[in-house]
Amino acid sequence: MNTRFVMPAVVLAVAATAVAPAAAHHSFNMFNMTPQAEIAVEGVVKQWSLVNPHSWLTITVTDPNGTQTDWSFEGAAVAQLIPKGITIDTYKVGEKVTVVAGPLKDGRHGGVLKFVQHANGTYTLPNDAGSIGQEALDRWKAKKP
């Protein structure tokens, strides 16, 4: 999927402002939160850490050469996830998932969680920062044939 992604700058700016006041306990300036920067990472769950102040989902990615790399993604606090039905059992060790995220700006293997696609085709949104997960999922579904 390398289709060009172009949007009017004014729409992006307004959208970014609307979601900026996140519920998290820290600034998100280390992540690229823009839709254009979103990455989709496929791997298997290594660890789902459902803790405050932020949950973390670590997955192991295997490239075509068999090299394995861990990627870690930051999600919301427990307080935000339990009401959404996301529990400690939502992500199982060894489960194949696709994580859509806003990458770390410095290029390390991590980012801010937006949504997770499970192997059975369902989605979960363990994201922090307001509605970034739902927005990303809407975009994801919109581009599907």
Add this chain to the structure above:
Amino acid sequence: MDRLSTRTPALVAICLAFVAAFVSTASAQREAVVPPPSRFASAQEHYDFLLKNAKGGTKHTITSLPDWSGIWQSGITTMSMNHPVDAPLSREYRARYDEKQRQEREVGEVYYDRLTHCEPSAYPRWLVEPYHKEFSLSPNQSWLMQEYMNETRRVYTDGRPHATPEGHTWLGDSIGFWDGDKLVIWTLAVKAADYLRGYPDNSAELEGIEVWRRVKGQNRTPDRIVVQATMYDRVGLTAPWNVATSYVKADYQYRIRYWDCALTSNDTLGADGKTTTVLPGEAGFKPPQNDVTRAPQGAKPE
């Protein structure tokens, strides 16, 4: 890994719809400020006026207190504060706020927030920090609890005066009284902190007068507890600042647990003065203590 993509018109429509929905929802839920009946020179003058107006306050029993049971959602969508804030900031505190606004324009957020290294939200930020609230009322004192950092405000309503033998503390010292179903609170001896991430700072001289009341939902407004507050800060403000917020009753089952932060937070201050995060395998990473992925059924724990 693929770059996400889609067709431009569809995305523009989605984004515009989202923006419209967000703005209309936020403005609909934002709690309107109801200024106090007069402009007072100090928090004490304000408090004394309200106490006199309430004829010394209502003496409740455990059964006559209002019902504030349940879990209450606290969020930025219900607070009256909005950028740019209408606070009458002093010159120094205006400059600090302007710098935060500049950072927001530059990177979309302030570079760093003190909560990242697990400071309490503190008063007055406690009022609007977006984490669950829970309240325990009794005739002589009320506990106002917040999930984040287990911050409990104890409000003494038995007529005792302020006491601050330990000086200034994160949540300050709170006394109050009941005026019918309204809880009036006077808080002082707080620490220099801020109103919220990206919002103005407050000095340790800040004192707050709050009037709390539960409002039953009607005409599509939610069942909520409304807080009207006036901030007095002779260092940070040039005049009293009236603000408001509300807590909406959660329509889901939830239990507040102990909030850990220092042992579990992997977000930190980077060398460039901005927020960064420590990933698993990197120096300084704090592994989760116990709330980790459950192993598949039948597997032996590591």
